[in-house]
Amino acid sequence: MNRRPGLSARLKLTISYAGFLFVAGTLLLAVMWIFVLRWVPTRSAGSIRNTFGGVIIIGPSRPELLRGFAPAAAVALAFLLVFGLLGGWILAGRMLAPLTRIADAARMASSGSLSHRIRLQGRTDEFRELADGFDTMLEQLESHVAEQQRFAANASHELRTPLAISRTLLDLARNDPTQDQGELLERLQTVNTRAIDLTEALLLLSRADRRNFTCEPVDLSLIAEEAAETLLPLAEKRRIRLDVTGQAAQTAGSAALLLRMVTNLVQNAIVHNLPIGGTVTIHTGSQDDASLLRVENTGDPLPPELLPTLTEPFQRGTERVRTDEHAGVGLGLAIVHSIVRAHDGTLDLTPRPTGGLLVTIRLPGACIDLGPDARQCAVHGRAVPHLR
Template structure:
């Protein structure tokens, strides 16, 4: 009921504005015409009286005859009679047209507000389960169809966000359920025969499962913090962060080549360290035996990490930046990682107003580039190979 009352108020306002403009313009028109007519009639009658006082140029009734006086009296009263009739007709006409204007304004405002009613009705019906609905307003391209198209676009983005959140929750639940199931099985089955050797195996299984759950929870926290945005920002020497992250990344005989130029960016040093560490760790882990990793930081703020490794299908590169996505499994699969590495990289990059791009390398591997907005360069440069 309140919504109907608001729609009626807008319709009444439009009708009142339409009728008010009509009455105002009509009154101005009638007043102007009648005043001009009054002036003209009085001037004509005055001219006729002047002509009567002039010497006659033709034979006619004596000027003082009763007939001449009666005619001149009627002529003198003619302007007032015509004006009274004119005002009466104008008033009746304006009153009748005002009623017509009210009806036309009410009908016209209803037609103008009909698309808005449709938009309101669609918005009122929407819920999480009906985000697929669209207004799809037809008609000429005007402000109302543009509003409806904008609303449809917003619904599409909202539906994508809700679907992504659902997938994220389902995948997170799956990932958290796996280590918990391992721990429960180890406790229930392994402790049936608690020999010292069996207890040592159970201990290792429980520690591995606990470590996996801990990494997953830590990754989820970092991802949530990155999606929330930066609370504080400070100048960060990105070249120093890159060197530190590369030096701390463990490897298995993978040759890592590091080339950096002095760069300063605005951001959070902890999150930037996590971004670089995830890129380098991902490049080392998804590599082949004896492979290489190239890390380059240009003075323009472009950070590039390139590695050798398995073939990466070009049509699946974008999936790698989604949470819990792995190259060898569409959703989740057996792996020592949780599938959050590159999604954390993308979230941290967005929080720092940076762009992330990826492309497969010919022959295998991946090249990832993060383009930061460099503030200024510090003195000195460094280019050196590092073996890890």
């Protein structure tokens, strides 16, 4: 920002202090003067001769008084001005010191150093609140940037894997012309499909994060049935019982993203289940103005400390699932989390005591009038509060 240099805040405050003191002093002297004038005649009342023959003036006249008062008043005012300027400069400096520290921290943050903190000491006042708020913002920004860097590194690594496998397969084929072409093509196709799945998952994640979608009324129970129908063949293949229960659960959002959310959860519930004879239950309903979706599955016991990490991109519970063809690319729960966030909902993962997982999602229940601009809907309700 290019601004013309102006007076510093310290100088402005100093001038204000001194000016105020000067005006207050002048007023005080003026009041004194007016008060004195009431008791002083225009001319002197006269004189008497004392016993030694000297003359004593009884009560000076106004001009005489003014001659005596004016220099004293001018000295007092000059003193007040100097005192005001000096005291104001020191006081303003002390008052503005925290602001200088906050400005320094802001300058360091804008030059890329996010690890610096202000850590202002002392009792809580407006400056302390500002500094603490700034520190909190820096902390969040730093962890967000670290998360983004981790994400970029993991995504690059995951994307490189299928490309490296393809290169190895192609090298092998070139060095060994007798190799079965059909098998090679099939393996290449599998690797290629996985790379496309990963890229699409990444695109979906960024789309949900940007909240870039059109809103519409959605019934979660219908979405749950659609997801169950799509995944029924996979469940049957793994001999897993899939149940859909509950009532209608209205919310507002992107039907396509919400379908992806439920599909990811049900697919996880099937894939990360017992090897045989497992169950998956999908339940929808409403509770206190919120729409509820619960996906519960049997499976191996999950260590509770693992749960908070599962929604992070590319975090997998066990290595075993990497070899599973339906295991996904490690973005399933990250996408679910991001879709839930974009719909102003909450996601809760609870390990079941007998093994497996219970996932509970709460989304804003009431569907509101979408108005002429369909994007201005319940999901963005905070931006247009009058719609709620």
